Amino acid sequence: MKLVSWNVNGIRACLQKGFLESFKQLDADIFCVQETKMQEGQADIAIEGxxxxxxxxxKKGYxxxxxxxxxxxxxxxxxMNKEEHDQEGRLISLEFExxxxxxxxxxxxxxxLKRLDYRQVWEDDFLEYLLSLDKPIILCGDLNVAHQEIDLKNPKANRKNAGFSDEERAKMTQLLSHGFIDTYRYLYPDVEGVYSWWSYRFKAREKNAGWRIxxxxxxxxxxxKIQEATIETTIMGSDHCPVTLTIGL
Structure with a gap:
């Protein structure tokens, strides 16, 4: 089974930048999208099959x-059935057999880090939600943290910035310590210079000054059962690129 995850930074904009072509190229059984920035009916997002x-x-456009x-x-x-977290459309769970x-x-x-306090509460409640589920989990998405120094181009300069604060990294460590595997690092523990997000500023993607988030x-x-995990750095259309997982289920 092949799964894909992609933060498209606006599905309506991405549809104009080759989303459907990339969707077909990646040929996933399950394709997950983040940061759609749309309400029901604002675009035709149905795909045959x-x-x-x-x-x-x-909030519209968010x-x-x-x-x-x-x-x-x-x-x-x-x-996650918590009112304080469920206003921003950040989570979908599909249950299979x-x-x-x-x-x-x-x-x-x-x-x-003006939203760090809220982020910490989210992380704790999200972990509690995951641990309440009664079957194995495949979790994907833009988790907005580069876990280790290997996961971004300039770790020292970003130590206290959003996405690489000590607090956020510690929450990722905590998540993984509760029986979860980062599939890309599991397969490629030492690979450097492969990222999934680049700022639109300073020609960051051209210079590969990115983050794996x-x-x-x-x-x-x-x-x-993990067979392959990839980061599709050549696929354009967003400030993120797709990431994939092939797993024997």
Missing amino acids: YYHYLNSAV SGTLIYTKRKPIHVFYG DYYVITCYTPNSQNE DYFIVSDCLKD
Whole structure:
């Protein structure tokens, strides 16, 4: 089974930049999208051969998630059933017979870490939500953190910036310590210089001054089923590129 995750930084804009062509090229069984920035009905997002599920933010043009799947899930859950977190469309969970697929767009801590306190609460509540589920989990999305120094081009300069603060990195460590595997690092523990997000400023993508903040994370019990994990750096259309997971399920 092949899964793809992509923060498209606005699905309507990405549709004008080759989204459907990239979608077909990647040929996923399940394709997860973050930062859709759209409400129901603002664009035709149906794709033949796939069921799709959209979770929009209450605030228009902001956040949002979307999942396409060839197989119809048993159940679909939006959010984590906590009012304070479920207004921004950041979470969709699909339940299948033997596992869950969850896409997540983690809140950004913003300039000067002004949303870090909220982010910390989100992380704790999200982990509690994951641990409440009764089947193995495949989690993907823009988790808005580069976990280790190897995961971004300029770690020293970004030590106290959003996405690489000690607090955010510690929350990722905590998540992984509860029985989860970062699939890309599991397969490629020492690979450097492969990133999934680049700022639009300073020709960052051209210089490959990027961050790896998009992930596939799976329950530890699935690690022997991981076949491949990729970061599709040549695919354009967003300030992020797609990441993939091929797993024997």
